[in-house]
Amino acid sequence: MLQPIGDRIIIKVQEPENQQVGGIVLADNAKEKPTEGEVIAVGAGKVLDDGKTVAPVVKTGDRVMFDKYAGTNVDYQGESYLVMHENDLLAILK
Amino acid sequence: MLQPIGDRIIIKVQEPENQQVGGIVLADNAKEKPTEGEVIAVGAGKVLDDGKTVAPVVKTGDRVMFDKYAGTNVDYQGESYLVMHENDLLAILK
Amino acid sequence: MLQPIGDRIIIKVQEPENQQVGGIVLADNAKEKPTEGEVIAVGAGKVLDDGKTVAPVVKTGDRVMFDKYAGTNVDYQGESYLVMHENDLLAILK
Amino acid sequence: MLQPIGDRIIIKVQEPENQQVGGIVLADNAKEKPTEGEVIAVGAGKVLDDGKTVAPVVKTGDRVMFDKYAGTNVDYQGESYLVMHENDLLAILK
Amino acid sequence: MLQPIGDRIIIKVQEPENQQVGGIVLADNAKEKPTEGEVIAVGAGKVLDDGKTVAPVVKTGDRVMFDKYAGTNVDYQGESYLVMHENDLLAILK
Amino acid sequence: MLQPIGDRIIIKVQEPENQQVGGIVLADNAKEKPTEGEVIAVGAGKVLDDGKTVAPVVKTGDRVMFDKYAGTNVDYQGESYLVMHENDLLAILK
Amino acid sequence: MLQPIGDRIIIKVQEPENQQVGGIVLADNAKEKPTEGEVIAVGAGKVLDDGKTVAPVVKTGDRVMFDKYAGTNVDYQGESYLVMHENDLLAILK
Numbered sequence: 001m002l003q004p005i006g007d008r009i010i011i012k013v014q015e016p017e018n019q020q021v022g023g024i025v026l027a028d029n030a031k032e033k034p035t036e037g038e039v040i041a042v043g044a045g046k047v048l049d050d051g052k053t054v055a056p057v058v059k060t061g062d063r064v065m066f067d068k069y070a071g072t073n074v075d076y077q078g079e080s081y082l083v084m085h086e087n088d089l090l091a092i093l094k
Numbered sequence: 095m096l097q098p099i100g101d102r103i104i105i106k107v108q109e110p111e112n113q114q115v116g117g118i119v120l121a122d123n124a125k126e127k128p129t130e131g132e133v134i135a136v137g138a139g140k141v142l143d144d145g146k147t148v149a150p151v152v153k154t155g156d157r158v159m160f161d162k163y164a165g166t167n168v169d170y171q172g173e174s175y176l177v178m179h180e181n182d183l184l185a186i187l188k
Numbered sequence: 189m190l191q192p193i194g195d196r197i198i199i200k201v202q203e204p205e206n207q208q209v210g211g212i213v214l215a216d217n218a219k220e221k222p223t224e225g226e227v228i229a230v231g232a233g234k235v236l237d238d239g240k241t242v243a244p245v246v247k248t249g250d251r252v253m254f255d256k257y258a259g260t261n262v263d264y265q266g267e268s269y270l271v272m273h274e275n276d277l278l279a280i281l282k
Numbered sequence: 283m284l285q286p287i288g289d290r291i292i293i294k295v296q297e298p299e300n301q302q303v304g305g306i307v308l309a310d311n312a313k314e315k316p317t318e319g320e321v322i323a324v325g326a327g328k329v330l331d332d333g334k335t336v337a338p339v340v341k342t343g344d345r346v347m348f349d350k351y352a353g354t355n356v357d358y359q360g361e362s363y364l365v366m367h368e369n370d371l372l373a374i375l376k
Numbered sequence: 377m378l379q380p381i382g383d384r385i386i387i388k389v390q391e392p393e394n395q396q397v398g399g400i401v402l403a404d405n406a407k408e409k410p411t412e413g414e415v416i417a418v419g420a421g422k423v424l425d426d427g428k429t430v431a432p433v434v435k436t437g438d439r440v441m442f443d444k445y446a447g448t449n450v451d452y453q454g455e456s457y458l459v460m461h462e463n464d465l466l467a468i469l470k
Numbered sequence: 471m472l473q474p475i476g477d478r479i480i481i482k483v484q485e486p487e488n489q490q491v492g493g494i495v496l497a498d499n500a501k502e503k504p505t506e507g508e509v510i511a512v513g514a515g516k517v518l519d520d521g522k523t524v525a526p527v528v529k530t531g532d533r534v535m536f537d538k539y540a541g542t543n544v545d546y547q548g549e550s551y552l553v554m555h556e557n558d559l560l561a562i563l564k
Numbered sequence: 565m566l567q568p569i570g571d572r573i574i575i576k577v578q579e580p581e582n583q584q585v586g587g588i589v590l591a592d593n594a595k596e597k598p599t600e601g602e603v604i605a606v607g608a609g610k611v612l613d614d615g616k617t618v619a620p621v622v623k624t625g626d627r628v629m630f631d632k633y634a635g636t637n638v639d640y641q642g643e644s645y646l647v648m649h650e651n652d653l654l655a656i657l658k
Contacts, residue, residue: 002441003468005433010467035168041467044433049143049425057099057138065096065177067166072443072466074411083441083466090166090177091104091135092097129262143237151193151232159190159271161260184260184271185198185229186191223356237331245287245326253284253365255354278354278365279292279323280285317544331519339475339514347472347553349542372542372553373480373511374473378629379656381621386655417655420621425613448631448654450599459629459654505638519613527569527608535566535647537636560636560647561574561605562567 002076004083007046009058011037011066011082033068036093040081056086063093096170098177101140103152105131105160105176127162130187134175150180157187190264192271195234197246199225199254199270221256224281228269244274251281284358286365289328291340293319293348293364315350318375322363338368345375378452380459383422385434387413387442387458409444412469416457432462439469472546474553477516479528481507481536481552503538506563510551526556533563566640568647571610573622575601575630575646597632600657604645620650627657 004010013034039062045055058064071084098104107128133156139149152158165178192198201222227250233243246252259272286292295316321344327337340346353366380386389410415438421431434440447460474480483504509532515525528534541554568574577598603626609619622628635648 001470003470005440005465005467006463008466046141047422047430048145051424051428051430052145054141054145064099065168065170074441074466076441076469087100089099090102090168091099093170094095094097140235142239146239148235148239158193159262159264181194183193184196184262185193187264188189188191234329236333240333242329242333252287253356253358275288277287278290278356279287281358282283282285328517330521334521336517336521346475347544347546369476371475372478372544373475375546376471376473377658379658381628381653381655382651384654423610423618427612427616427618450629450654452629452657516611518615522615524611524615534569535638535640557570559569560572560638561569563640564565564567 002041002074002081004041004043006043007054007056007086008043008083009039009056009064009086009089010041011064011071011084012040013037013080013082035068036063036065037082038063042086046086058086058089058092065090065093096135096168096175098135098137100137101148101150101180102137102177103133103150103158103180103183104135105158105165105178106134107131107174107176129162130157130159131176132157136180140180152180152183152186159184159187190229190262190269192229192231194231195242195244195274196231196271197227197244197252197274197277198229199252199259199272200228201225201268201270223256223278224251224253225270226251230274234274246274246277246280253278253281284323284356284363286323286325288325289336289338289368290325290365291321291338291346291368291371292323293346293353293366294322295319295362295364317350317372318345318347319364320345324368328368340368340371340374347372347375378417378450378457380417380419382419383430383432383462384419384459385415385432385440385462385465386417387440387447387460388416389413389456389458411444412439412441413458414439418462422462434462434465434468441466441469472511472544472551474511474513476513477524477526477556478513478553479509479526479534479556479559480511481534481541481554482510483507483550483552505538505560506533506535507552508533512556516556528556528559528562535560535563566605566638566645568605568607570607571618571620571650572607572647573603573620573628573650573653574605575628575635575648576604577601577644577646599632600627600629601646602627606650610650622650622653622656629654629657 002010014036039058039060042056045053047053066089070088071082074081074083096104108130133152133154136150139147141147160183164182165176168175168177190198202224227246227248230244233241235241254277258276259270262269284292296318321340321342324338327335329335348371352370353364356363356365378386390412415434415436418432421429423429442465446464447458450457450459472480484506509528509530512526515523517523536559540558541552544551566574578600603622603624606620609617611617630653634652635646638645
């Protein structure tokens with residue numbers, strides 16, 4: 001299992017549908033970068049200047065929206081995930 | 095529903111009227127970028143260094159003005175929105 | 189009415205007189221950028237790290253001087269204004 | 283009268299003497315930029331993170347030395363002044 | 377023994393398996409940079425603004441994931457290690 | 471007399487000896503920049519975020535070492551000095 | 565004696581052994597920059613935002629490892645030293 005550190009969140013990215021233009025499947029680098037996914041794991045939260053920790057507002061299972069350039073790609077047990085700071089999340093899809 | 099995280103605000107952008115020059119409708123990249131819109135949803139507010147949260151000053155339904163380069167474009171259920179930090183808002187149109 | 193947010197100030201800019209050189213009216217981009225104007229509206233003030241708000245020192249009606257590159261141009265009901273942080277103001281003309 | 287805002291100081295600059303090389307008066311852009319002048323007006327002082335204000339250490343009439351690239355040039359009632367943050371001052375000439 | 381200072385962590389890097397493309401072993405600079413390894417030693421932790429120290433969340437023996445550009449390579453007694461701030465760690469592999 | 475402001479220190483620079491290479495006296499811009507000198511005057515000290523002032527650790531007469539790119543050159547009553555923040559000093563020569 | 569100021573540390577650098585490639589002694593700029601050395605002197609420590617000082621964790625005589633680009637080279641009484649902030653140290657060699 002991946003246990004994120006501090007204020008980090010691990011996300012299983014949802015690939016955007018029908019990445020085609022006029023029926024032609026786009027090459028990887030032409031595809032729209034994903035901006036949605038599901039939260040797989042959350043860290044303990046952000047450590048403040050006084051040492052206290054602020055718990056994250058998102059939880060495992062939440063569907064979230066994030067900036068397409070946010071986070072770091074990681075591979076773990078054959079799956080790809082995005083690891084980002086909670087602050088890079090834009091919104092929760094309720 | 096889109097629930098913004100932290101101090102973020104979601105805005106339905108109002109396209110500037112008659113984007114024409116001498117009767118010619120401007121191409122997308124020549125159009126003036128929008129700077130006004132309606133607040134669709136607000137986050138809980140900014141988390142301060144001591145962990146307290148400052149509630150946002152704007153609320154759903156407010157018409158606001160923002161810097162034309164502010165925010166991130168997102169699509170949700172077929173609609174386009176702008177997500178930005180409350181600090182990027184310039185004024186409320188009363 | 190435009191209600192500035194946070195520590196922002198809205199200014200009606202005063203165009204510098206006789207923008208001419210040897211009797212020739214200067215083109216827009218050659219004109220001296222304005223550095224004076226009248227305060228039209230003030231925000232609630234700057235929110236400090238502890239969440240308290242510091243009221244602005246300028247008030248509606250004050251004539252102020254500002255850095256020529258400060259602020260954002262906005263149009264509202266056919267008029268042009270500058271929106272800037274109070275910290276970008278240099279002095280009050282008493 | 284010019285009332286500086288916050289921690290700003292207004293200075294009447296003293297032009298360096300005999301800006302000549304081998305008897306030739308230097309063109310403006312070749313002249314040494316001034317680094318001395320007299321304090322004309324002081325602001326209330328710097329607002330700290332907790333909202334308190336620290337009074338300035340210089341006062342009207344002090345002769346001061348500053349970095350030649352510091353401050354903003356402003357014109358007021360036909361005179362030229364420099365407006366800078368107190369922190370840009372190097373020393374008081376006693 | 378290497379005793380990391382402050383919030384630093386020392387990691388024995390795990391080289392990614394079968395760095396080959398079509399059976400050809402990749403040259404060093406073409407290889408994927410490692411992103412996993414084992415914690416060899418931890419510092420006392422981060423010193424906060426008030427002088428208190430926050431103990432690290434990882435401990436010796438933990439397997440961790442980190443950003444491929446994080447840390448500084450060091451050699452010690454014939455072995456290579458990575459030294460990085462705890463904040464550069466992404467997750468603990470549980 | 472020059473009274474430095476805040477955490478600034480005024481130093482009378484000591485020119486490095488025998489700036490020659492193979493008996494040839496170096497041109498100004500080829501000379502090693504000085505890194506040592508004597509403290510001529512000290513300011514009241516650095517003002518902290520809470521408004522308190524931390525007295526400087528160096529005093530008039532101390533011989534100090536500093537980074538060769540630190541500080542601002544100033545001329546006063548025919549003498550050249552360096553004005554720098556105390557934080558740019560490396561060590562005191564005891 | 566060199567008394568470092570604030571959080572600085574003075575290090576006698578240990579040159580890496582046998583800087584040769586194929587028996588050829590490397591020119592200065594091709595040599596590996598040193599990353600180890602002995603602590604010669606320590607400052608009083610870092611001054612925090614509230615004015616308190618945090619004592620350094622290293623002491624005179626400690627062997628330390630540092631980033632090869634850290635610190636400033638200084639010469640004193642015919643010897644060369646590195647002066648760096650304690651925060652640039654990576655580890656203590658125990």
